[in-house]
Amino acid sequence: MKKEIIIIGGGASGVSAALGFVKNGIVPTIIDVGNRMPEGHQAEGNLYDYRKENDLFDLMIGPELKGLSNIIDGTTLSPKLITPFNHYVISGADSLSPVRAENFCAVRSFASGGLAAAWGAGLYRYNRRELEHLPIGPDSLDPYYDLLSKEIGITGCNDDLAPFFGTDTTLMPKFRLSAKASHVYRNYEKKKGKLNRDGIYIGYPRLGVLTRNHKGRNKCDYSNFETWLPDIPWVYNPALTLDELIRKNKINYIDRILVDSWSRRNGRIVIEGNHIDSRAPFSIEAETLVIAAGTINTAKLVLRSKQDTKTRLPILDNPLLQVPLIFPSFLGSPLDRSAFGMTNLNLIYSSPDGGEILQGSIIELTSPPRSVFFENFPVSTGLNLRMIKLVSPAVMAMFLYYPSSDGDAGAVRLTSNHELEITQHDYRTDKKPLKKITRSLSAMGAWTHPLLVKQSKPGYAIHYAGTLPMKEIPASEYETAPDGELFREPGIYIADGSSFSGISSKNLSFTLMANAMRIADRISGKVKKQ
């Protein structure tokens, strides 16, 4: 079998690269494992109406007890990834791509849509400062951000965070804030003179969430099922675009294949792997190979193709602090059943002395099961249930992300039995801004204290990057050129987070998607010339 352009991976990067080729009239072939979301749930309406009438076991835990895996197996995954209907996003990863991780939460996906099938949908443009680790500027990404924004449908607004997020004229109307988030926003508006002088800015997030119907998908209905169900139409999942491209015959799609490596034969690239179901060997030839399997899987594929068990590649992720926010004026309030159950607000800390910029996602907790609070309230059992009922409606959480570059990097190595080994030291986060941030949040009615803040295990942010850094002039076999081509590997391009040698505190998903599309555009230009 021969194909001209092959993309490995059907996640956010792979699908964006495919869009880049399609835009140029080229029909690429995506090779993917492509685990599909399970069907068969009966849930509809509002989560809390549903809960009153129905046994939640199949939605929350499931016959294989996936929903209890953090307790039974000691994993530290977000509630969304372990609910039975979302678990397909990570299922099979341990057997398809074994990883031995020391002090690192290595989440891999073989699902159609990749890890973005269960993401928080934060989609942020990188500015010049945030791209300083890459040999490309915002001008070269802007057209692709715009194209993707039209494809996805991004909600947000050009408020006080526009200087950090970029002014965007393609945004959908902002969504309805939860009552607690509105409380913070109102207090911010009243006090923003002083808060801004302290480097604190609050505003709406940019999310791949629909606030009006778009491309046959319904707008958000505030039903709170985001944690529980995979087929929420208003939250963008790259699998939606993938399916549309397949349906319209714009791409070729070969699924149920795990690619192991590439080699070269008579000047062509030979991609080898296995059929997932039959285990039969699989082989295909191409002129151009675009690898977009996700940072961890891409590292494995590259190391394995080069049969290198010695080199340790760097790996980055955003250091992450989890900050609980307690709203005293909401204690004893009824649960906000129609709140938007994802990130409601963003906080930016921009140090007045020009230091690091930190980004906080202020998340409404109305969607996850209530039991997750049980492990977090350090009180006796009986009172714990009362706290869950009466205090948890007054709680939100902020995920505070720090930027990450070489100094924070862990190491990835391929072992002789083809497992990946990831080692990482504990992150050293600067706690000085934290005091200012917690004090400012308390002034806005969201009480918290640095002592309540929990540092997440490395890898928990799932914003992996940096294994194959992009350089203006690559000089080692594990660096890539500005057009994504791997050093001394003509025709082999890297189009996912691997090439980001530094990541800002803002989620890199949108930027890696725009970059994948940019790389596809550059390759298309070369192909057309030939």
Add this chain to the structure above:
Amino acid sequence: MIKGEAERIYRSIFKKKIPSIVEERFVHASRRIEESATEPELERFRKIITAVSDLAAAEYASRVRGKNPMLVKKFQVMVHLGECMPENYHIFINEKKSVIQTVLILAILPFNSVYKFLKGALLLKLKVR
């Protein structure tokens, strides 16, 4: 044995009889938890279940001190299983303003927690050596 412990744990959390479907699910989850346990851990857990009168206090003392992980895990599992049942909806979800009740609970919380911790620690020391 596991059915008996299911009944005791459920009652100490929810103060009522365990529904048979929850009992069945708990037995399944319990077996999974016990797969990775050592024999001494299992033995100690069984001793706690049979000898300690206030299981919730023992669980709280264990949770605070990072001990008896099997007891702590089984309580957590039971809370999750209990939440699945529509009959427990109002145990987890507040639908009306309850400020006074919340203030009262927050007021007694430190005393109750200290009392339960001491009680649990003492029971574990006296009954489970």
